[in-house]
Amino acid sequence: MNILKQELRMGRKTLIVWCLSLIGILSLFMLLYPSIASQLEDFQKVFESFPIEFQQALGVSDLELSSILSFYQFSLMYVLLAGAIQAMNMGVSVISAEVREKTGDFLFVKPVSRNRVVSMKILAVLIQILITNAVVFTASLIIVTLLSTDSYNVELFALFTLSLLFIQIFFASLGLFVSVFLRRIRTVLPISMGVVFIFYIIHLLNETLKDEKLGLISPFDYFNLSEISKNMNYDSLNLLLWFVLVGVFIFLTFKLFARKDLPSI
Amino acid sequence: MNVIEINQLTKYYGKQRGIENVSFSVEEGEIFGFIGPNGAGKSTTIRALLSLIHPTSGSATIFGKDCIKYGNEIRRDIGYLPSEVFYYEHMKVREVLNYSASFYDNVDTSRIQSLAEVMDLDLNKRIDDLSYGNKKKVGIIQGLLHEPRLIILDEPTGGLDPLMQQKFFELIRMENQKGATVLFSSHILSEVQKLCARVAIIKDGSIVRVENIRDMQKHNYKKFTLDYRGVIDVHHFNLEGITNLTVDENTLHFLFKGDINRMVERLQGQNLMNLLVEEPSLEEIFMHYYQKEEQP
Numbered sequence: 418m419n420i421l422k423q424e425l426r427m428g429r430k431t432l433i434v435w436c437l438s439l440i441g442i443l444s445l446f447m448l449l450y451p452s453i454a455s456q457l458e459d460f461q462k463v464f465e466s467f468p469i470e471f472q473q474a475l476g477v478s479d480l481e482l483s484s485i486l487s488f489y490q491f492s493l494m495y496v497l498l499a500g501a502i503q504a505m506n507m508g509v510s511v512i513s514a515e516v517r518e519k520t521g522d523f524l525f526v527k528p529v530s531r532n533r534v535v536s537m538k539i540l541a542v543l544i545q546i547l548i549t550n551a552v553v554f555t556a557s558l559i560i561v562t563l564l565s566t567d568s569y570n571v572e573l574f575a576l577f578t579l580s581l582l583f584i585q586i587f588f589a590s591l592g593l594f595v596s597v598f599l600r601r602i603r604t605v606l607p608i609s610m611g612v613v614f615i616f617y618i619i620h621l622l623n624e625t626l627k628d629e630k631l632g633l634i635s636p637f638d639y640f641n642l643s644e645i646s647k648n649m650n651y652d653s654l655n656l657l658l659w660f661v662l663v664g665v666f667i668f669l670t671f672k673l674f675a676r677k678d679l680p681s682i
Numbered sequence: 683m684n685v686i687e688i689n690q691l692t693k694y695y696g697k698q699r700g701i702e703n704v705s706f707s708v709e710e711g712e713i714f715g716f717i718g719p720n721g722a723g724k725s726t727t728i729r730a731l732l733s734l735i736h737p738t739s740g741s742a743t744i745f746g747k748d749c750i751k752y753g754n755e756i757r758r759d760i761g762y763l764p765s766e767v768f769y770y771e772h773m774k775v776r777e778v779l780n781y782s783a784s785f786y787d788n789v790d791t792s793r794i795q796s797l798a799e800v801m802d803l804d805l806n807k808r809i810d811d812l813s814y815g816n817k818k819k820v821g822i823i824q825g826l827l828h829e830p831r832l833i834i835l836d837e838p839t840g841g842l843d844p845l846m847q848q849k850f851f852e853l854i855r856m857e858n859q860k861g862a863t864v865l866f867s868s869h870i871l872s873e874v875q876k877l878c879a880r881v882a883i884i885k886d887g888s889i890v891r892v893e894n895i896r897d898m899q900k901h902n903y904k905k906f907t908l909d910y911r912g913v914i915d916v917h918h919f920n921l922e923g924i925t926n927l928t929v930d931e932n933t934l935h936f937l938f939k940g941d942i943n944r945m946v947e948r949l950q951g952q953n954l955m956n957l958l959v960e961e962p963s964l965e966e967i968f969m970h971y972y973q974k975e976e977q978p
């Protein structure tokens with residue numbers, strides 16, 4: 418428990434900053450809604466006048482801007498993107514920090530097994546992700562409720578917003594795996610930004626191509642917001658794939674780290 | 683009983699040699715020196731003992747248990763002080779020490795206070811405000827806090843001023859008298875000389891030999907310094923058992939190993955201004971291990 422407490426303590430400030438940023442991104446977009454709500458139909462027409470490929474690339478092809486939830490869907494995409502970076506950051510740095518900050522010679526000579534250290538660190542990441550999601554969920558619920566003029570579909574809102582949780586867990590576990598796979602990590606942000614953007618670009622590309630196989634690559638496609646609003650559910654195949662991949666990443670994290678040599682300072 | 687037993691331990695980093703077939707053992711209750719130049723493999727051996735790295739082949743046991751397999755169990759009774767210490771920068775000294783203590787059962791946390799007083803360390807400072815020497819003190823305290831049965835020191839004195847080194851050695855001696863076994867690695871022979879009874883000498887990844895240094899110093903070698911009034915007759919000292927003979931103007935230095943009476947006879951009739959007979963330092967005895975063999 419001491420490791421968990423220590424991790425949460427050390428991640429506290431970063432967590433607060435990230436939560437505020439995510440809320441900031443969401444509010445920034447959502448606050449546009451009242452001022453342009455009346456003109457939304459005109460916007461819609463502008464978007465519709467774009468070539469279809471262009472619409473798809475912008476992620477506006479299926480957009481019904483008339484309702485608050487479709488506007489929320491549009492705004493949430495950027496929260497997902499930022500949230501993915503946050504989660505990947507946590508995943509990459511939580512174990513590698515001990516090597517990077519050279520504190521490994523302190524922690525790993527303590528009478529705890531490596532597996533226990535890894536479990537506690539993963540647990541710490543999970544708790545921070547849950548906190549982030551609770552905060553974002555509450556904040557967006559408040560924002561959407563305040564801004565909507567009529568009632569909206571709460572179930573769809575929940576499905577939209579919960580996709581952040583799944584995407585964050587995916588990127589956190591991918592980050593963990595990357596951090597034990599690479600021999601030494603000097604800086605975290607370039608790695609997580611790079612990986613997240615690659616997956617995001619694949620997702621945007623697939624918005625145009627609509628290729629089923631390509632859709633299996635990017636976690637942003639697993640929780641494709643337009644699909645969710647059409648089906649009112651997550652795709653079960655994608656959910657299974659998500660579950661398997663997260664499991665494999667976590668398993669490999671334990672496996673690889675147990676055998677890893679800690680470089681001397 | 684042997685606290686540490688190392689058996690043919692080998693570690694390669696890829697193709698690069700770390701250590702090769704290192705074997706030696708450390709008995710319970712002794713302060714065992716581990717000396718060798720930088721890069722000889724001291725840290726590699728120690729890091730393998732602590733299961734920070736995994737050996738390529740060979741094995742090591744601590745308290746009779748395999749140090750990789752039972753690593754976390756063994757480490758309950760090990761205190762480790764690395765050559766360079768790094769802690770969580772944003773924490774206060776007291777917090778780091780309490781965190782360290784939280785890993786062990788039944789730690790007497792009042793020792794934090796008493797050890798900090800001995801080492802003259804402010805517990806309320808943040809780690810990133812500490813000087814190198816003060817960080818080292820944090821390392822010493824967290825290494826000794828849980829009263830380990832085995833203390834592993836990897837070049838521990840760097841950054842400590844002579845007074846602190848003195849206090850540190852006293853602490854180590856005290857822990858040793860209470861029953862702790864100590865493995866003391868260093869490239870500074872005089873500090874090993876101060877503390878240790880036996881020493882293993884490592885060079886280029888292999889153990890050169892394990893020596894009982896007190897015996898060796900007392901029974902074998904004497905260091906002579908002779909100040910002459912007149913010209914030195916070097917040939918007069920062409921005697922078996924004399925090594926490291928050097929002439930420095932009117933002064934003659936050499937190491938002598940053998941029957942001291944023969945040397946006293948030889949000194950008869952020499953026109954001396956001064957005569958000094960000393961215990962040689964380990965540097966002088968072991969110098970030849972350190973110099974890379976020049977001739978094949």
